[in-house]
Amino acid sequence: MVRLYLANDTSSCAAGAGRLADAWCERPEIQLIRTSSRGAFFLEPMVERDTPNGRETWFNVAPDDLPRIVAGVGGTPVAEIPFLQQQTRFTFVNFGITEPLAIDEYQTGGGLKGLAAAQGLSPEAIVEELRISRLRGRGGAAFPVWKKWQVAQQVGAEQKYVVANADEGDAGTYCDRMIMEGDPFRLIEGMLICARAIGATRGYIYCRYEYPAAAQTMRFAIQKAREADLLDCDDSPFDLEVVVGAGSYVCGEETALLESLEGRRGVVLAKPPYPAESGLYGKPTIVSNVLTFATIPNILAEGGAWHASLGTEGSCGTMALQLGGRVKQPGLVEVPFGLTLRDVLDRFGGGMAPGSRFKAVQVGGPLGSLFPESQLDIPICYDAFAKAGAILGHGGIVVYDDETNMVELARHFMAFTADESCGKCTPCRIGSVRGREILERIQRGQGTAEDLALLSDLGETMKATSLCALGGRAPYPVLTAIEHFPNEFRRCQKV
Amino acid sequence: MRTQYGTRLAEALESCRPVPPDKPNILKTLLAVQSALGYVPTSDLPQIAQVLEVTDAQLAGVLSYYSDLRTQPPSRHLIRVCRGESCTANHGLRVLLAVQDHVRVAAGDRTQAERFTVEQMSCAGNCAVSPTVIVDDEVHGRVVPSQMAALLERYK
Numbered sequence: 323m324v325r326l327y328l329a330n331d332t333s334s335c336a337a338g339a340g341r342l343a344d345a346w347c348e349r350p351e352i353q354l355i356r357t358s359s360r361g362a363f364f365l366e367p368m369v370e371r372d373t374p375n376g377r378e379t380w381f382n383v384a385p386d387d388l389p390r391i392v393a394g395v396g397g398t399p400v401a402e403i404p405f406l407q408q409q410t411r412f413t414f415v416n417f418g419i420t421e422p423l424a425i426d427e428y429q430t431g432g433g434l435k436g437l438a439a440a441q442g443l444s445p446e447a448i449v450e451e452l453r454i455s456r457l458r459g460r461g462g463a464a465f466p467v468w469k470k471w472q473v474a475q476q477v478g479a480e481q482k483y484v485v486a487n488a489d490e491g492d493a494g495t496y497c498d499r500m501i502m503e504g505d506p507f508r509l510i511e512g513m514l515i516c517a518r519a520i521g522a523t524r525g526y527i528y529c530r531y532e533y534p535a536a537a538q539t540m541r542f543a544i545q546k547a548r549e550a551d552l553l554d555c556d557d558s559p560f561d562l563e564v565v566v567g568a569g570s571y572v573c574g575e576e577t578a579l580l581e582s583l584e585g586r587r588g589v590v591l592a593k594p595p596y597p598a599e600s601g602l603y604g605k606p607t608i609v610s611n612v613l614t615f616a617t618i619p620n621i622l623a624e625g626g627a628w629h630a631s632l633g634t635e636g637s638c639g640t641m642a643l644q645l646g647g648r649v650k651q652p653g654l655v656e657v658p659f660g661l662t663l664r665d666v667l668d669r670f671g672g673g674m675a676p677g678s679r680f681k682a683v684q685v686g687g688p689l690g691s692l693f694p695e696s697q698l699d700i701p702i703c704y705d706a707f708a709k710a711g712a713i714l715g716h717g718g719i720v721v722y723d724d725e726t727n728m729v730e731l732a733r734h735f736m737a738f739t740a741d742e743s744c745g746k747c748t749p750c751r752i753g754s755v756r757g758r759e760i761l762e763r764i765q766r767g768q769g770t771a772e773d774l775a776l777l778s779d780l781g782e783t784m785k786a787t788s789l790c791a792l793g794g795r796a797p798y799p800v801l802t803a804i805e806h807f808p809n810e811f812r813r814c815q816k817v
Numbered sequence: 818m819r820t821q822y823g824t825r826l827a828e829a830l831e832s833c834r835p836v837p838p839d840k841p842n843i844l845k846t847l848l849a850v851q852s853a854l855g856y857v858p859t860s861d862l863p864q865i866a867q868v869l870e871v872t873d874a875q876l877a878g879v880l881s882y883y884s885d886l887r888t889q890p891p892s893r894h895l896i897r898v899c900r901g902e903s904c905t906a907n908h909g910l911r912v913l914l915a916v917q918d919h920v921r922v923a924a925g926d927r928t929q930a931e932r933f934t935v936e937q938m939s940c941a942g943n944c945a946v947s948p949t950v951i952v953d954d955e956v957h958g959r960v961v962p963s964q965m966a967a968l969l970e971r972y973k
Contacts, residue, residue, distance in 0.1 A: 336958030337946045363945030493901035493940035531885045532941055534954065568848060569885030571939060585842030587882040603840075646903030646944035653945050688902060688940075720902040720944070734905060738939065 323353050324392050327370040327377070329418065330356035331503040332535050333496065338384075339367040345385035351392055358504025360418030361654030362405050364672075370418070376401055377419075405651055408669055410632075412620050412640055413613070414497075414656045416505050423542055425550055428507040434552075436619030440515045443622075445475055448519040454626030456638040457618070461487055461574070461611030462686070462715045462791065464637075464704045467618075473598035474520040474606040482522040483607040484513050485583065486615055488529040488536065489567055489574040492687025494718030497642040497654055498612035502529070502536035505616070506543035510562065512615030514552070515622055516608055517560050525562040526602075527612075528579050531569050540564045571742035575790045576601075576609040578744060589744040590790040611716070613642055633659035637703035647683075647720035648675045664698035667721065678723035682806065686715025688738050689795030692722075692802040712802075713795065728807040729814055732800045733761040739796035750793025753784045757800065764814045774804060774811060822854065826861060829853040830868045841869035843879045847886055856887040892934040894972045896920065899949040901940025909948035913937065915962035916950065919969055933969070 329339050346354060359366060365381040369391055372378075378397035380387060390396055400418070401407065411417070420427040428434070440448050452468035459465045474482060486509060490498040501509055513525050529537040544562050547553050553560045565583055572578045573588040580602050582588035601607025617639065621629045630638045637659035645652045649671035657666070667673075667683065674680055682692045691712035693700070700706050707714045722731070739754040760777050763769045781797030788794040804811050833846035846869060850857050857880060866873050880886055898904075898913045920933045943949040946958030950965070952972055960968065 332956055333943050333946050333958060336943055336949065336956040361945075366946065490942060491940065493905075494903050494944050495940075496942040496944055499942045532938065565845070566848065567885075568844060568883035569938075570883055582844060584840070585844040585846070585879070587878055644944065646947060647906030652903070652947075684902060718902070718944070720906050722906045725908065726906065731905070734900075742939070 323351060324371060325353045325355060326391065327355045327357050327418075329359035329366060329368065330422070331359045331500060332533075333363055334359045334366045334368075337363065337366040342367055342369070342383060342385055346388060349388065352388070355421060357420060358417045358422050359500065360400075360406060361414060361500065361656075362403060362651070363653040364405075364651045365403070368418075370400065371397070373397075373399075375399065379403070405653065405655075405670055405672070409656050410640055410658055411656050413508070413616050413642065414500075414505075414654065416508075417500070417654075420505070422504050422506055422539060423546060425507060425546055425552075428505070432623065433507055433619070434511060436622035437511050437514055437552075439622045440518050445519045445521065448515065448622070449475060451622060451626040452519075452618070455621045455629035456626075457614070457621060457629060458637070458704065459610055460613040460617065460641070460716065462492070462713065464714070467610065467614060470596075470598045470608055470610070471516065471519050473596070474522075474608050477599055477606040479606050481524065481603075481605045482520050483602045483605060484516045484520070484522045484525040485579070485602065485607055485609045486513055486525070486527040486612050487574060487576065487579055487609055488527050488533070488540075488612045489579060490530060490533070490612070490716065491571040491574045492689075492716045492718050494646045494684070494687055494720040495644050495716045497644055497717065499533050499536050500654060501612050501616045502527075502533070503539050506540050507547065508616045508619055509540070509612055510543060510547050510552070512618040513562065514560060515618050516610070516615065518556065520606065520608060521556070522606075522608070523558055523560055525560060526583060527562070527564045528567060528573070528583055529564055530567050530573075537564050537566055570744070571738075572744045572790070572792055575792065578790075579609060580607065587744070589746045590792075591746075592789060613716070634701070634703045634705070636705040641702065641714070641717055643670075643702070643717045643719055645671050645719050645721075648678045648680075648723040649673070649721045650675050659703040660701055662699050662701050663693065663719075666702065666719065667698065671719075671721065674721070674723065678725070681722045681724045681726050682728075682803075683719060683721045684799060685719050686713040687718045688735060689713065689791060689798060690715050690718070691798045692806060694806040711798070713798075728803045728810045729761065729765050732803040732811075733758060733765055735799045735803075736761055736796065739792060743792060747787075747789040747793060749784045749787045750789070750796070753780055753788075753793065754796055756780060757784075757797070761800070764811060767814055767816060769811075769815050771815060773815075777801075777804070825853040826850065826864070830865060834868055835870070841871055843869060843871060843876060844883065847876070847880060847883075851886060856890050859888050892931045894933050894953055896933055896935045896969070897938040897941070897951040898935065899939075899941040899943065899947065899951070900937045901944065901947075901949075903940075903944035904948040907948045911962045912948045912950060912960055912965065915965040916969070919966045933972070 577591035578588040651672035
């Protein structure tokens with residue numbers, strides 16, 4: 323019997339992995355192991371098998387390909403796939419290899435070493451290790467993780483909470499979903515380390531409604547971790563639960579997320595107080611992104627200095643970039659910070675999808691700036707992006723081709739903000755609607771030169787006065803579209 | 818039928834009844850009701866409010882805030898067309914038009930007796946195999962407008 327490996331995550335199944343499993347489930351000559359995906363989604367569904375020299379793989383497999391896979395004909399060594407070969411996998415090291423819910427496999431791959439190391443350290447020493455690591459939050463705000471943890475650690479309270487922000491709402495991002503579906507124990511391990519550092523005994527994973535498979539995998543993983551006696555913090559049980567949201571983008575903002583977790587409308591609250599001092603039910607709460615928590619086990623296992631040695635001065639470690647849109651090779655790319663955007667698009671993206679020509683790339687989700695071809699040499703790190711008035715966000719990279727209408731795209735962005743605004747602050751609630759109306763007017767050919775000036779003015783107001791990043795960042799994709807493609811907007815003006 | 822409905826609602830509410838010192842969780846309760854009944858009937862709001870000991874206004878506020886909470890019974894099949902950035906870049910609008918053309922209802926509209934409800938959704942997180950269409954719980958990637966009719970015909 324031949325053992326074959328096939329990914330079981332949402333995107334691989336959407337690409338046809340589920341169809342293969344259905345077609346082959348009765349075949350006696352094979353044993354099918356369902357793993358996480360390597361993240362080379364352009365090759366999915368991928369089927370792998372063991373050889374004396376490591377795994378071999380077959381790409382874009384159809385059900386009829388089974389005989390040649392069983393015969394071992396036409397496979398490619400996984401180690402020779404350039405897309406994977408050129409990556410530096412630390413957080414995503416298990417992807418494509420292990421079964422997501424097998425704790426023993428997680429452990430064989432180095433899992434739980436970070437937790438063991440943390441258990442040998444004082445809470446202060448854990449925070450110190452994170453300070454040395456220079457890890458910054460991966461959800462978008464890039465705040466130094468150790469500072470938050472130190473605050474929560476030092477506030478005295480009978481109850482503290484650890485909350486994983488799994489509301490991955492930024493369009494073009496999917497690495498949190500991959501972690502939850504593919505390596506769930508890594509998230510749990512990161513949360514347990516945090517719980518120990520701050521003295522929390524309860525944790526929540528706030529997972530978006532759109533990720534039912536991720537929520538289910540996390541629930542199974544929590545159950546398995548509990549059975550394996552992993553879920554405790556300083557000998558008291560650590561209570562971990564998955565909570566599902568209900569389709570609100572702004573719930574990815576930490577104060578809105580906590581409101582939603584308490585069951586209310588997910589509106590943004592003014593800060594301070596910060597959640598680390600007064601968060602869930604008024605108690606000290608660490609809210610961090612899934613990818614941030616998943617990065618922490620390796621830092622404790624290998625040491626903060628190891629992490630600080632990767633990447634650039636202000637952006638240490640690796641970043642999970644998620645390629646999407648019109649690139650030839652969409653997928654997950656984990657690399658140290660510092661590569662240029664052009665490098666990433668050429669070396670990993672493999673250029674444009676057949677028959678399409680590059681027009682612009684958007685980095686950092688629906689609130690991220692657009693970059694034209696002339697600006698692709700920007701290094702991927704927080705400082706360079708901040709200097710350019712752009713954001714790295716959660717690492718989403720979406721490429722648009724020359725068939726894209728920039729006026730329509732700008733309207734799409736502003737309409738998104740108008741739809742998703744929580745309504746708490748006026749610049750976002752009213753500004754996004756007015757912005758959408760102006761863009762609709764331009765699109766109808768009834769705009770004037772004043773409309774573009776008005777849009778720019780409105781954008782500056784929203785940037786300066788909105789309560790959170792939704793209103794504050796919403797103008798960037800629109801204004802960069804106008805800046806780089808002014809003719810498309812002028813062409814639409816009333817004569 | 819009505820009794821079964823009443824039982825399902827009662828069970829959902831019972832599972833969410835707050836145990837002091839815990840406070841009532843409105844969102845969790847409404848999601849439990851939706852999971853039991855397929856939607857949150859507005860006629861049941863007074864009963865839900867009573868169990869949670871909150872006001873009707875507090876309930877209505879949460880119900881209207883979250884786009885995934887429904888107040889109408891769903892059609893047999895729910896089609897969600899992703900309008901996230903990667904799907905947009907991959908010309909997902911053409912997919913939406915093809916779906917609408919096939920189903921002949923405008924996105925967002927719904928009629929109880931119909932077979933399909935068509936909705937647009939923000940990013941499904943399936944960007945690397947976009948464009949994406951989700952029918953009920955099945956996620957379809959790399960969909961092509963010309964294949965939408967055949968794909969939807971599988972859902973009777």
